[in-house]
Amino acid sequence: MSPEFKLIHQHFTRPTSHTTLSVGDDAALIRVSEGTELAISADMLVAGTHFFSNCDAYSLGWKSIAVNLSDMAAMGATPKWATLAIALPEINNDWLHAFSKGFFACAKAFDVDLIGGDTTRGPLTISVQIMGEVNFGEAIKRSGAKVGDDIWVSGTLGDAAMALAELQGKLVLPQEASAQCAKALHLPQARVKLGLALSHLATSAIDISDGLLADLGHILEKSNVGAAVDLQRVPHSSFADLRDKNTLHMVLAGGDDYELCFTAQSTEHAKIRRLAQQLKLPISHIGNITPHKELVVLGIDGNALTITEAGFDHFNAIS
Numbered sequence: 001m002s003p004e005f006k007l008i009h010q011h012f013t014r015p016t017s018h019t020t021l022s023v024g025d026d027a028a029l030i031r032v033s034e035g036t037e038l039a040i041s042a043d044m045l046v047a048g049t050h051f052f053s054n055c056d057a058y059s060l061g062w063k064s065i066a067v068n069l070s071d072m073a074a075m076g077a078t079p080k081w082a083t084l085a086i087a088l089p090e091i092n093n094d095w096l097h098a099f100s101k102g103f104f105a106c107a108k109a110f111d112v113d114l115i116g117g118d119t120t121r122g123p124l125t126i127s128v129q130i131m132g133e134v135n136f137g138e139a140i141k142r143s144g145a146k147v148g149d150d151i152w153v154s155g156t157l158g159d160a161a162m163a164l165a166e167l168q169g170k171l172v173l174p175q176e177a178s179a180q181c182a183k184a185l186h187l188p189q190a191r192v193k194l195g196l197a198l199s200h201l202a203t204s205a206i207d208i209s210d211g212l213l214a215d216l217g218h219i220l221e222k223s224n225v226g227a228a229v230d231l232q233r234v235p236h237s238s239f240a241d242l243r244d245k246n247t248l249h250m251v252l253a254g255g256d257d258y259e260l261c262f263t264a265q266s267t268e269h270a271k272i273r274r275l276a277q278q279l280k281l282p283i284s285h286i287g288n289i290t291p292h293k294e295l296v297v298l299g300i301d302g303n304a305l306t307i308t309e310a311g312f313d314h315f316n317a318i319s
């Protein structure tokens with residue numbers, strides 16, 4: 001067996017449950033359930049750009065699929081299949097063992113099959129494509145937000161950005177907070193269950209990978225509307241002090257949260273509150289959709305912060 005096949009066999013071949021043919025042939029074969037559409041998404045993680053080259057291999061494996069699951073969540077799709085294209089600078093079996101352990105731990109937790117991929121030598125790069133099913137016509141798009149809709153966010157924002165700031169030596173957190181933030185950064189939890197439950201409730205949704213302001217901005221743009229967000233209601237960890245400018249920035253505009261931001265009619269308010277209880281996941285009503293095509297954040301001091309095109313780098317108090 002060639003070293004490449006041995007590697008694939010050892011590290012990336014596991015039993016599957018949603019395929020007719022999996023890893024080992026020229027292509028995998030899948031049968032899509034009747035009445036569904038395929039939701040397909042890919043994400044690429046490049047060493048030095050999206051993660052530190054020396055980062056923990058298990059976490060990297062977990063995260064490389066989790067970020068894709070998050071896209072399925074945002075569409076209200078059930079993730080089922082993934083492919084993995086990976087460029088490796090060398091064959092390091094210990095590293096591959098830990099990486100695939102993390103990858104399959106996350107895949108298993110969400111009942112996703114790894115059905116194929118490609119393995120090549122090169123600067124460490126990981127590209128996962130995910131495929132999921134969504135009932136015909138029921139996908140949640142970015143374009144459905146309507147004036148008056150409530151804007152909601154799951155979980156808390158800013159933890160992952162704080163962990164990154166800590167890794168960069170820009171911030172020191174108390175031990176417990178540091179551990180919580182590191183977990184958010186390295187082992188993100190895709191909100192797949194929430195996404196599925198939202199398919200009949202939400203008018204639009206997006207997963208927050210580039211920060212709330214940027215990602216909510218995508219909903220506004222696609223839906224041709226604006227938003228008023230109340231900073232006091234934006235969910236953040238208790239140790240994040242929003243009076244501190246850098247922290248405020250991390251909560252509103254930090255990346256890697258992988259929470260969902262969605263809109264829903266105000267008549268669904270009670271249902272969404274109940275859903276939060278069922279899922280044991282905080283879901284916060286942070287503001288409303290407006291007809292004015294801008295994103296206004298009402299600050300803690302009552303002043304409005306306007307968000308410019310350049311996004312998170314420049315937001316200025318206007319009053």
Ligand code: ADP
Pocket residue numbers: 008012013022023024025026027028083084085086114115116117118119
């Ligand atoms: P081909 O040369 O036909 O593209 P490969 O030799 O690249 O086939 O791959 C052999 C099999 O292993 C294929 O089924 C492919 O999908 C699978 N595969 C290759 N790399 C990976 C990987 N990193 N993870 C999962 N499956 C992989």
Ligand code: MG
Pocket residue numbers: 117118119
């Ligand atoms: Mg190939």
